[in-house]
Amino acid sequence: xxxxxxxxxxxxxxxxxxxxxxxxxxxxxxxxxxxxxxxxxxxxxxxxxxxxxxxxxxxxxxxxxxxxxxxxxxxxxxxxxxxxxxxxxxxxxxxxxxxxxxxxxxxxxxxxxxxxxxxxxxxxxxxxxx
Numbered sequence: 001x002x003x004x005x006x007x008x009x010x011x012x013x014x015x016x017x018x019x020x021x022x023x024x025x026x027x028x029x030x031x032x033x034x035x036x037x038x039x040x041x042x043x044x045x046x047x048x049x050x051x052x053x054x055x056x057x058x059x060x061x062x063x064x065x066x067x068x069x070x071x072x073x074x075x076x077x078x079x080x081x082x083x084x085x086x087x088x089x090x091x092x093x094x095x096x097x098x099x100x101x102x103x104x105x106x107x108x109x110x111x112x113x114x115x116x117x118x119x120x121x122x123x124x125x126x127x128x129x130x
Contacts, residue, residue: 001050001052002031002050003031005029005030005031006030006031006052006053006116006120007030007031007033007048007050007051007052007053008025008030008031008032008033008051008052008053008054008055008116009033009034009035009041009044009045009051009053009054009055010022010025010032010033010034010035010055010056011034011035011036011037011038011040011041011054011055011056011057011060011066011069012034012036012056012057012060013036013037013057013059013060013061014057015036017057017105018034018036021055021112022034024109024112024113025055025116027113028113028116028117030053030116030120033048033051036060037060037061037062038056038060038062038063038064038065038066038068038069038072039062039063041054041056041069041073042069042072045073045076045077045080051077051080052079052080052081052120053080053081053082053083053116053119053120054069054070054073054080054081054082054083055083055085055112055116056069056070056082056083056084056085057084057085057086058084058085058086058088059086059087059088066084066085066086067084067095067096070082070084070096070097070100071096071097073097074097074098074099074100081099081100081116081119081120082096082097082099082100082101082119083100083101083102083103083112083115083116083119084096084100084101084102084103085102085103085104085105085107085112086102086104086105087104087105087106099119101115101119103115
């Protein structure tokens with residue numbers, strides 16, 4: 001949290017999609033940070049204590065994709081919530097760490113903001129807690 005607002009890190013290699021996701025995060029009332037690949041995301045996570053949620057793409061250049069990044073984050077920073085999106089891969093949520101949500105692109109903005117709100121409140125769509 002930053003001044004009472006949740007902090008969301010957007011990880012997306014496409015600048016246009018990244019900027020759209022940042023606008024979505026800001027419009028939802030959260031603080032937005034950005035990274036263009038997993039290496040940048042890990043550096044930002046390592047330098048800050050206030051990141052509440054990571055919203056990452058699956059396919060991106062660098063040492064790891066969004067799936068590997070989400071597992072790395074879950075192991076290293078267990079409280080961080082995760083939303084993973086992809087235009088190419090249709091994933092089973094079971095291939096993601098517990099408490100993660102998957103969306104295929106193009107995603108519905110309302111669905112993403114609802115998922116962020118639920119994850120950040122500690123609730124899952126099925127009524128269980130994250």
